[in-house]
Amino acid sequence: MSLIVEGVTKSFMSKHHKIYTLSDINLEIKKGEFICLLGPSGCGKSTLLNIIAGLVEATEGKVILNDHVVKKAGPDRAVMFQESALFPWQRVIDNVEFGMKIAGLPKEMRREKALKYLKMVHLTKFKDAFIHELSGGMKQRVALARALTLDSEVLLMDEPFAALDSQTKLILQMELQKIWWETKKTVIFVTHNIEEAVLLADRVLVMSAGPGIIKKEFKIQLARPRQLENIDLTYVLADVMKELKEEVEKVAKAEYDNDWNIEKDSILSHSDPDLGSNL
């Protein structure tokens, strides 16, 4: 398997000039690799993922999966969104079966496979529940199970854990690591969370905004399973963080007032500096 992104550019016309959301992105992703696209909001990382998914058309360039140019969305590239995108009119099990139903699999086979993947995400107990009865974390588990049933080689994840509380997020990150290990899928994972990227990825691609390019690539060569509290992970984290800080500052400067400054605003100063003179 190979997934190649070749010269992908996404631009649109504003009033007077062209604005580049993505500019000449080139990528080659190996089978079974876990890639994280990391960048501040507005750097075009989600757009890139959507282009790979076939949900958004690139202005120029192409995405090639197994020697075929990607033209539209399809079950060979499963996608997980930030919101679970589960269907509220169906029960959990029917949601998980949806992709297989579209593919025309027979009923018993669907059920069996759906239960297998629901078991993998530990939610068989809730198979007959309605979507609104689930918590945010449970919804993402179901969405993951649904994506896995497609048996795609590629799994695209668009900030899937961004809306979850940090404990739930941590649990799901560990489980995703495990499931990826077991299923050997090629994962492209979009996030703005540096820890998440370093924890999960084989390669972290740091993206930069205006125009969206891949600014730097980090190979994370840490042993698995990784844990956030590992000291070597913290070390790598600091490295990536330095790179991203400049980016965050750049994006923020474009959005905030002119007097904003990352250095100034991260120091707590007081108008009455008391340096212990009255001790």
Add this chain to the structure above:
Amino acid sequence: MKKIAFYLILILIWEVIYKLGVEVLGIWKVYTFPSPIAVGKTLIKLIADHTLGIAIAASMKRIIVGYLFSAMIGITIGLIIVRFKYLDENFGALILGLQSLPSICWLPFAILWFGLNESAIIFVITIGSTFAIAMAIESGIKNVNPLYIRAAKTMGASGLKIYWNVIIPASLPNIITGLKQGWSFAWRALMAGEMLSATKGLGQVLMVGRDLADISQVMAVMVVMLVLGLTVDNLIFGRIEKSIRHKWGLDRS
């Protein structure tokens, strides 16, 4: 239980006002203010001589035929409008206008077309609710969360499969609301049509009451209309709506 007590009290107040206003003070004439007892008696009489049964049967037959037509036409129009943007842009305003046009305005037109008969009334019913249904279908489909469609596409669905498996079920709550609204439009159109041009039906019995200066009969028929309207609303549409809202988790307050 509470509800029954509430209505009993309401009827009691009505009776007291009647006693005071008509019998004691003489503000109103007997033929302008009915008493609940007289209305009840008339109701029993109308039921006993089958006037009411025949009228309800005739009205129900009309509204069911008319409503089925309007549901079919309305759904078709709605789906076509959603599908073709050009039609939506140009027809949208016209349909809104047609929907706000009181359906009874179509009666003269219908009589010229079909003559004074069943078809004219059914036409008025159909046209009275078609556009409300068409608009509900259109807005229901337009308001489907695009995320659902994207998700379905990534799972391999396309074209009709998306329509059938995603867009239709996703817009069902809005469609049911539209069908319910269509029903109430149809009901109004039916009564207006029957009062003006029918030889049988609830509206006609109401008009006979007026012609005989029998306010009890007028009132009795109005009560029947109210009860019938409520029954259909609660038993049919209310139940469907409730089950859908429950499924979607919209009924949690």
